[in-house]
Amino acid sequence: MKAFLAILGRDLRLSLGSGGIGLPVVFFLLVATLYPFAVGPDGALLAKTGGGVLWVAALLAALLPVDRLIAPDAEGGVLDQYAVRGVGEEMIAAAKITAHWIGFGPPLMLAAIPASAMLRLDGETLAAVELGLLAGTPGLAALGVMVASLTAGLRRGGALAGLLMLPLAIPLIIFGAGSIGDFGGGALRFLAASSLFLVAVAPFAAGAGIRALRE
């Protein structure tokens, strides 16, 4: 538990220090700002499609810090030092997932409030988006760390991370955007289930990825 908290604290400090929290939020807001420029100022159309746009923006924002999650630690020998100390790879992965989520999940939920104003979402839709983000972002964080551990050893791993992560995030996008409209309750449950599944599986997959990096 001590190691978990230490790794969590270190990763949070690193993502704060390198602008890791600000960047996804700014990106998210930027997408929300650009979208009305692209489709025109038709309030009804914006309100109808805005929720889905927010979900796509959230997914892309979660993708931004992926190349900084594992690769620097692998190159700097930090992961080796954890291993020498007998810290389990699954524990490292779980701590990194938690730190990654804290770094972009709650900030994104805050940023969704001004973003929803720009997309003319009503209060009810905003509440659905917030609830969906709360359920879905842990899954996105788990997916991010999992993909980061698999691509850390590769050159240009960042570009490949996008290719790997986006298809795997399709269920989260479908159920996330689906939770906004009518019959949202069922989609929200599916969203929570897929998110929970990813959170449960990712520490083991990412742990195996971290172990494979040592070879």
Place this chain on the structure above:
Amino acid sequence: MRGGRVLFKGLNATLGAGDALVLTGPNGVGKSSLLRLISGLLPSYAGTVAHSGRLALSDENPALDPRLPLAQALGYWAGLDGTGPAAVAAALDALDLTRLTNVPVRLLSTGQRRRANLARVLASGADIWLLDEPGNGLDTDSLVLLERAIAAHRAQGGIAVIASHQPLGLTDAQAVALKAAQ
């Protein structure tokens, strides 16, 4: 085994409290791989490594956050090792790094970084030190500090396994010269 190639075979050594082992051999023969094997980072193709006591590894990676002041960067690992700031201060003192306590790691020179790397091992309080070319980039004064630190560690019953090209002034250390396997 590295990349489908057998590095060495028929290696056997036993170390007790206070012992030291010096690995020598040409570049690429597998000294670093042997240290990684002992530390459990690499699986052995054949044979076993057994140890009791905690390990500390110093290889070419300092594993210290470049932005942090030196003492804080070392303190992270000391915290994980359960030793704390006093051990960090003692390690910094032993390697003559005390005046760099508040300097960010990224500003350190090669030799200073090397000493910071060794300070991480010193501060860990581990029983078994695995040092990969610890004397690389160190000036003569620092080499004396390193030798003194290893001697003090062994005097307290610690074990040191050292891969080094430079002759380090170690008293009654075992030596293994690795030769490329045919």
